[in-house]
Amino acid sequence: MKHILRTLGLCLFVISPAIHAADTLEAREAWVREAPPSVNVLAAYLQLHNHGAEARILNRVTSPAFDQVEIHRTEEHGGMAHMIKIPEVAVPANGMLIFQKGDLHLMLIDPKSPLKSGDSVELTLHFADGSTLKVTAPVRKADGGAAGQHEMHDHQHQH
Amino acid sequence: MLAGLAIAGLFLPWSTTNHDAQAPQEIMEQPRPLTAFSLQRHEQAPLDLAALKGKWTFLFFGYTHCPDVCPTTLLELNAAHGLLAADPGVLDDTRFVFVSVDPERDTPQSLAAYVAYFNEAFSGATGTPAELAAITSQLGIEHSRGEPGAGGYVVNHSSAVLLIDPQVRYYARLKAPHYAENIRSQFLAIRHYYKRKYEKSYEGNP
Numbered sequence: 546m547k548h549i550l551r552t553l554g555l556c557l558f559v560i561s562p563a564i565h566a567a568d569t570l571e572a573r574e575a576w577v578r579e580a581p582p583s584v585n586v587l588a589a590y591l592q593l594h595n596h597g598a599e600a601r602i603l604n605r606v607t608s609p610a611f612d613q614v615e616i617h618r619t620e621e622h623g624g625m626a627h628m629i630k631i632p633e634v635a636v637p638a639n640g641m642l643i644f645q646k647g648d649l650h651l652m653l654i655d656p657k658s659p660l661k662s663g664d665s666v667e668l669t670l671h672f673a674d675g676s677t678l679k680v681t682a683p684v685r686k687a688d689g690g691a692a693g694q695h696e697m698h699d700h701q702h703q704h
Numbered sequence: 705m706l707a708g709l710a711i712a713g714l715f716l717p718w719s720t721t722n723h724d725a726q727a728p729q730e731i732m733e734q735p736r737p738l739t740a741f742s743l744q745r746h747e748q749a750p751l752d753l754a755a756l757k758g759k760w761t762f763l764f765f766g767y768t769h770c771p772d773v774c775p776t777t778l779l780e781l782n783a784a785h786g787l788l789a790a791d792p793g794v795l796d797d798t799r800f801v802f803v804s805v806d807p808e809r810d811t812p813q814s815l816a817a818y819v820a821y822f823n824e825a826f827s828g829a830t831g832t833p834a835e836l837a838a839i840t841s842q843l844g845i846e847h848s849r850g851e852p853g854a855g856g857y858v859v860n861h862s863s864a865v866l867l868i869d870p871q872v873r874y875y876a877r878l879k880a881p882h883y884a885e886n887i888r889s890q891f892l893a894i895r896h897y898y899k900r901k902y903e904k905s906y907e908g909n910p
Contacts, residue, residue, distance in 0.1 A: 690783025
């Protein structure tokens, strides 16, 4: 009996992503960078993997922990860093979208209470097809240097 | 293939077409003495020509309402600072300064707390728009307000890290993206070059 239940459970787990469109999207490696004192804007980074056959359009992000969340991209033009607000961004079919330092990121504005390393933040990603994806992102105090290289290393393995 | 990449990696920075083939590519062709400027620091002497004399200074320009580029760069500078601690004597004559180009929201006091979060040895400075222009115009640092959003306005700004030499000259420009290991190796190369070129004539007082 136990064995059958386990098998059934496994089947449901395998089958369910094909049933619900929302389940074809997977968020990985989500985290929020702890902010210095008195700073009211933070950045969140994550990977979105789309296992479905259709592109998914992310057009809004909300969080109970912040007044506002915006999708931003840092762009370099002629030696200047520009921060561009992005209205919507596609997670390609059978592909992925990476939010990472110096690139696409979620700008988290005005935390409702101060956040420290060890806390976690709930983010709700809203897609153009009406579906949503809830993501829990731990707050971390980031290091530069070797830690940053480690992240890139991980990232390459997941391609 | 790997060996080829390693060799290219080793020689590329040096194979510039400059007249001085040995100079690291980040170095200005003509190091330019800075002219008078003065920025405010919290509970510290103003940042001016006198304050810069005798040590190398890393300068980075940004603003605290900047969630991505500025913390990323300051974290890399902090990591570079950590790496340089293993290089004898280097940190003794090196300082790091973050200059806010957003004085409307960043005060010298709030900057001091912001910068100390990344590294207690770093200092923060800012000034009125006119005071800022006196230094940014000499260094080719640009900044302008972008579109207003929910978090207030963004500030687009030069992403380079600049090196001022102990004679208070604009000496080198490190381009983004910044990586701690590269900052360290570029700085060591620049210091080595500088030493060979100027040490005899320089009578600085670190």
